Amino acid sequence: MRELGADQLDDLARGAGILGTGGGGDPYVGKLLAREAILAHGPVTLLDIDEVPPDATVVPVSGMGAPTVLLEKLPAGTEELTALRALEAVLGRRATHIVPIEIGGMNSMVPIAAAAQAGLPLVDGDAMGRAFPETQMVLPTLIGVSTTPMALADDKGNTLVVDAVSNLWSERIARAACMVMGCQVSCADTVLRGDQLRDGLVPATLTLAEDLGRAVRLARAEHSDPVAAATRLLGGIHLLTGKVVDMERRTTGGFARGRALLEGPAGTLELSIQNEHLMAVRDGAVVATTPDLICVLDTDTGEPVTTEAMRYGLRVTVIAAPCDPRWTTPEGLALVGPRYFGYDCDYVPLAGVRS
Amino acid sequence: MRELGADQLDDLARGAGILGTGGGGDPYVGKLLAREAILAHGPVTLLDIDEVPPDATVVPVSGMGAPTVLLEKLPAGTEELTALRALEAVLGRRATHIVPIEIGGMNSMVPIAAAAQAGLPLVDGDAMGRAFPETQMVLPTLIGVSTTPMALADDKGNTLVVDAVSNLWSERIARAACMVMGCQVSCADTVLRGDQLRDGLVPATLTLAEDLGRAVRLARAEHSDPVAAATRLLGGIHLLTGKVVDMERRTTGGFARGRALLEGPAGTLELSIQNEHLMAVRDGAVVATTPDLICVLDTDTGEPVTTEAMRYGLRVTVIAAPCDPRWTTPEGLALVGPRYFGYDCDYVPLAGVRS
Numbered sequence: 001m002r003e004l005g006a007d008q009l010d011d012l013a014r015g016a017g018i019l020g021t022g023g024g025g026d027p028y029v030g031k032l033l034a035r036e037a038i039l040a041h042g043p044v045t046l047l048d049i050d051e052v053p054p055d056a057t058v059v060p061v062s063g064m065g066a067p068t069v070l071l072e073k074l075p076a077g078t079e080e081l082t083a084l085r086a087l088e089a090v091l092g093r094r095a096t097h098i099v100p101i102e103i104g105g106m107n108s109m110v111p112i113a114a115a116a117q118a119g120l121p122l123v124d125g126d127a128m129g130r131a132f133p134e135t136q137m138v139l140p141t142l143i144g145v146s147t148t149p150m151a152l153a154d155d156k157g158n159t160l161v162v163d164a165v166s167n168l169w170s171e172r173i174a175r176a177a178c179m180v181m182g183c184q185v186s187c188a189d190t191v192l193r194g195d196q197l198r199d200g201l202v203p204a205t206l207t208l209a210e211d212l213g214r215a216v217r218l219a220r221a222e223h224s225d226p227v228a229a230a231t232r233l234l235g236g237i238h239l240l241t242g243k244v245v246d247m248e249r250r251t252t253g254g255f256a257r258g259r260a261l262l263e264g265p266a267g268t269l270e271l272s273i274q275n276e277h278l279m280a281v282r283d284g285a286v287v288a289t290t291p292d293l294i295c296v297l298d299t300d301t302g303e304p305v306t307t308e309a310m311r312y313g314l315r316v317t318v319i320a321a322p323c324d325p326r327w328t329t330p331e332g333l334a335l336v337g338p339r340y341f342g343y344d345c346d347y348v349p350l351a352g353v354r355s
Numbered sequence: 356m357r358e359l360g361a362d363q364l365d366d367l368a369r370g371a372g373i374l375g376t377g378g379g380g381d382p383y384v385g386k387l388l389a390r391e392a393i394l395a396h397g398p399v400t401l402l403d404i405d406e407v408p409p410d411a412t413v414v415p416v417s418g419m420g421a422p423t424v425l426l427e428k429l430p431a432g433t434e435e436l437t438a439l440r441a442l443e444a445v446l447g448r449r450a451t452h453i454v455p456i457e458i459g460g461m462n463s464m465v466p467i468a469a470a471a472q473a474g475l476p477l478v479d480g481d482a483m484g485r486a487f488p489e490t491q492m493v494l495p496t497l498i499g500v501s502t503t504p505m506a507l508a509d510d511k512g513n514t515l516v517v518d519a520v521s522n523l524w525s526e527r528i529a530r531a532a533c534m535v536m537g538c539q540v541s542c543a544d545t546v547l548r549g550d551q552l553r554d555g556l557v558p559a560t561l562t563l564a565e566d567l568g569r570a571v572r573l574a575r576a577e578h579s580d581p582v583a584a585a586t587r588l589l590g591g592i593h594l595l596t597g598k599v600v601d602m603e604r605r606t607t608g609g610f611a612r613g614r615a616l617l618e619g620p621a622g623t624l625e626l627s628i629q630n631e632h633l634m635a636v637r638d639g640a641v642v643a644t645t646p647d648l649i650c651v652l653d654t655d656t657g658e659p660v661t662t663e664a665m666r667y668g669l670r671v672t673v674i675a676a677p678c679d680p681r682w683t684t685p686e687g688l689a690l691v692g693p694r695y696f697g698y699d700c701d702y703v704p705l706a707g708v709r710s
Contacts, residue, residue, distance in 0.1 A: 086518070090445065157520040160528060163441070165512040172535050173515060180531035 001051055004112060004122065005043040006035050008210055015212030016108035017304030018230055019205065021293045023276035024104020024131035025067045026306060030113075033077050033106075037113035044112055045121040046206065047097070049197045056194030057093055058123055059084060060101035061114045064135065064152070064174065065184035067275060067308040068249070068256040070106070076155040079186030080114040086159045087151035087188040099123040099197075101138060101190060103205045104131025104276070105306055110186070122206070127190060129202030129324035130293050133255055133275035135174060136167035137336045139326060140190050140200040150174055150189035154181040179254040202324045216302035226302025227317045230295075236321030237350055239280055239287055240269040241299055244314045249273075260310050262318065269318055271296070273307045278341055280318060288320035289348050291327035291336045295319050322353050356406055359467060359477065360398040361390050363565055370567030371463035372659030373585055374560065376648045378631035379459020379486035380422045381661060388432050389464040392471035399467055400476040401561060404552045407452055407478055411549030414439060415456035415482055416469045419490065419507070419529065420539035422630060422663040423604070423611040425461070431510040434541030435469040441514045442506035442543040454478040454552075456493060456545065458560040459486025459631070460661055465541070477561070482545060484557030484679035485648050488610055488630035490529060491522035492691045494681060495545050495555040505529055505544035509536040534609040557679045571657040581657025582672045585650075591676030592705055594635055594642055595624040596654055599669040604628075615665050617673065624673055626651070628662045633696055635673060643675035644703050646682035646691045650674050677708050 004012075013027040013034075020027070038044065052058065061080040063070070088094050098115040100108050103126045115122040127138035135147055147167045152160040152174055160177050164170035170189075178185045192200045212233055219229035231238060242264025249258040260271040269287075272279040277294035280287050288294050296305040299317045310316075326332050328347060338345045359367075368382040368389075375382070393399065407413065416435040418425070443449050453470040455463050458481045470477040482493035490502055502522045507515040507529055515532050519525035525544075533540045547555045567588055574584035586593060597619025604613040615626040624642075627634040632649040635642050643649050651660040654672045665671075681687050683702060693700045 090516075156524065158524050158528060159518045160532075161445075161516045163514045169511070169513050173513060173532050176531045176535035177515075177528050180527050 002046050003043045004046045006038045011213030012210045015209030016103050017105050018295050020104025020131040021276045022307035025063050025070050025106030027105040030106030030109025034109040034112040037116035041116040044115045046124050047121050049203045052194040054195035056096045058097040058099050058192040059095040059188050060099050060190050061111050061188045062101040062107045064178050064187050066251045066256040068251045069183040073184050079153045080110050081117050082153035083151040083186045083188040090149045090161050097121050097123050100126040102126050102128040102131040124206045125201035125203045126205045131276050135171045141167045143199045147190045152185045154185045175254045227297050231319045234321035236319045239318040240264050241317040286348050289338045291323040293321040320350050357401050358398045359401045361393045366568030367565045370564035371458050372460050373650050375459025375486040376631045377662035380418050380425050380461030382460040385461030385464025389467040392468035396471040399470045401479050402476050404558045407549040409550035411451045413452040413454050413547040414450040414543050415454050415545050416466050416543045417456040417462045419533050419542050421606045421611040423606045424538040428539050434508045435465050436472050437508035438506040438541045438543040445504045445516050452476050452478050455481040457481050457483040457486040479561045480556035480558045481560045486631050490526045496522045498554045502545045507540045509540045530609045582652050586674045589676035591674045594673040595619050596672040641703050644693045646678040648676040675705050
């Protein structure tokens, strides 16, 4: 158990931005929301998974939509709490703990804001160990936990509660509603009991994000290589350092989709995007695939570059790091592997990384 | 108070099909559902509006979607009750009465089925006095009653509860969800207290539908003109008798849209469709517009022809009849007049009909 205050948010947002593999929404916006909530309601209590009672009602809250939309349509800051209250109404009981659904940009920060607003402790972990674009792509799906009831709230005050026959159906229905609600809504879903956290979460990822953000900041202060520091901490590999020379972007089906082409002295790298970086192809060969983490960092500063911030001329370094091992099981790959996303390619383990 | 049994369903479905102005879903499918439910659970008690206690919880149930889809994707028959139960869960109280949201084809019949299944009395009336394509197009909107909470259920078992800031927002969100749920779902929404029925419903429209269906049947049996009998009973006017010579049809945005061209000895008539017949143009002149009823009947039999059943070569007679007078107020026309649907034309009262 420790306290999470406004001073820790810079490191945490930076690290979460890296772990978010380009997705999860702009960490800057999330940081403002979390800071505002902490200043208004005081610091948040952060608990290890082991410190949560087995009968606890742990509720992930998050933003859903296309990060490209979030750039122009800022949240009101009240949506997560509205979604949480709508969920509690159908559950018939109150949440006892808040947890991030994913580690990634804004979606690591809004649970901090919601925990502060609701006066609830926050659990150190998340349901992916990275960011994924779709709501069924969570470890709870692998252990048979339903993502529904799923409550959605928008900035206008509309709410929605989905109760679906499968987590995929919930995604379809919620995504369609999300699109018409402005492609940016907040969710409370995938309720976990305290005794399901070990199987349903990747533990200590908020702490990992903070460590990662701090390592990058310290390397920068010491004039050493911040990208190398991040790569080391993640046990990852270097894919390419270069310049963004082409960027194809469209917001369709409720997602930010696209393709980025990078050129560097060592070759070219093509990234495929659905909110997150999903595939990396170096000089024609697949070198990293979902569910492993493909992270784009500013080469000089080590700051994470989200997919919606990628633009021509940006000098970046792309690294890859292994995902939580549960994602590379057959069941995990069926849910989040390359073929689910329509790539005609199997999962390729990262070269030179111990799994 | 009277009993509604399986024997009355033929007349009722025929009349409701006529009042549905082409929409509301195939009355044949609805009739099968109602008959099945009455055979299993017994006849339904039909109450006049005045017989409902002021504190009653009156719940309209209906199907939502594109009638073109309903032709191929039949309901499971349990959706209305599932939607009703989901609505009751968020209301925190049980429905005491069921009522149709519209008089039109299937949507006059599924409330009978739901009332039989739920063991509840049915109220003789509906919230439109005809059929309209969108969920906010109900008299309760005009008196400030919210269509939400709105519960949706599909044939697969998915449910959804919308709580919106306006009835238009509820329509947008529900329509988007409906489309992804297969363009055919069932709804329970627009809850009315007993003392709101006088302002929120058009009274006795189930009885009107039955009278209308009977008049057509009897005229046929007596070898007199069934279409003339229907026109007389509705206080309507004859627009054209002719043949369908062109039919343009597409299912987009969750609706069946299109255009039908009729030719007869007296001229041509063009009908514009969004689930229902919305505009009638005779030889280039607008002769009937929404919200008045534009009804297409088989010329020989007087049977209603739904918009999805319109096809080349069909010999039909088009009649028009005045809508409930609340629809032609400025507020009514803002909600359901020609301009709402994008027609560059004001409401045209029916020629030669007392308003």
